[in-house]
Amino acid sequence: MTSMEMHSFSSSDIQPLVDNPIPEMNSERVDTAYGKVKVSIYGNRDRHPLITFHDLGLDSESNFQNFFQFVSIAEFTEKFCVYNINAPGQEVDAQTLPDTYEYPSMDGLAKIVEDVVNHFELQSVIAFGVGVGANVLLRYALLNQRRLDALILVSCVATTAGWIEWGYQKMNIRYLRNTGVNSFTVDYLMWHHFGRRLDECSSDIVRQYRIYFQHLSNPKNLAMFIECYMNRTAIPISRDGQSGPMLTVPVLQIVGAGSPFVNDTVDVNTKLDPSRSDWIKVSGACGLVLDDRPEIVTESMILFLQGLGFFPTMNVVKLMKKIQDTQNGSCFAVTDKLSCGAICSSSPRIVDFWHQLRESPGFIMSKHLDKKLSVTFTITSDVFGRRSSA
Secondary structure, eight states: OOEEEEEEEGGGGGGOOSSSSOOOEEEEEEETTTTEEEEESSSEEESSSEEEETTTOHHHHHHHHHHHHHGGTTOOTTTEEEEEETTTTTTHHHHOTTTTOOOOOHHHHHHHHHHHHTTOOOOSSEEEETTTTHHHHHHHHHHHHGEEEEEEEESOOOOOOOHHHHHHHHHHHHHHHHHHOHHHHHHHHHHOOOOOOOOSSSSHHHHHHHHHHHHOHHHHHHHHHHHHHHHHHOOOOOSSSSSSSOOOOOEEEEETTTTTTTHHHHHHTSSSOOOSSSEEEEEEOOHHHHHHHHHHHHHHHHHHHHHTTTSSOOOHHHHHHHHHHTTSSSTTTOSSSSSEEEEEEEOOOHHHHHTTTTTTTEEEEOOOOOOOOOEEEEEGGGGTTTTOOO
């Protein structure tokens, strides 16, 4: 896709990525080993804690808040208190970090997560990370397995940066430090979040994010965050515990079929215990799966957590119908065509549920005898009650 000039949109076109700020959300600045970080909190603090960590070019609110507003339809947020952790200097209203500031490494960001969890005296948490945030929370999980009930990772990469990525990131860092945001950096961020097939994504979402990235308020802070991610070390996990530590935390991985990191998530999946992990690829979705297919992500998360003892009495089929009915009259109903989501899982927790849907209209099941993925389920939109327009 050709680059779009930076002056294509005026400042009056700028729209926030968050549709409607959550009124009960509040924020605190928490002391950590790397200075104060902003933590946005919403929900009853007596509820079970769920911590999040965001991706490149976004902060905790722009990355997660629309999604949590969507799942509030499912009364999901009534079950949890959400703690959105920001990397240093990445929140929209952050001050420019001084040149003398030593930005944390990826392991340092995991230490920040640990400091935040300790600050709020959280005994056990569910961790939910996207992109860079998924890498950070995977590192945190390895060092704090007893404190995690579950780990939800979107577009997770656990390897070092390759030479091509390294070259692009070095250019981004130079531009951001010397001249600010330009079309090269915007195009890179669009690729990172959406993948290459932008024409297959919602044009409204694509336009909104492009404008958002063009007007990032703190390019020097973003340069530090990108450099931190570029210099990441590989995460030494292994399936059998022989070539590295074994992760015993239940893990749900989610990736959009159009994401540039599908193969990276498969690589992570090969290093996880198949009895404790699920891998889900959402077909017809770009890399920005939380925005593009929130209903598929919601259903997958609820099924995963239900298998761990959360939502024990919830009827997921009725719930998804309720969400779809609400969605049809909301801003999330942005497409007229029939969409589908492909859910691939090796876990009996999810498989058991899908067996209950065999007779549902629009449900197709096919088995794949594969070392990594044992069963593939394709759910057409009829299961959710959506119909294509006549």
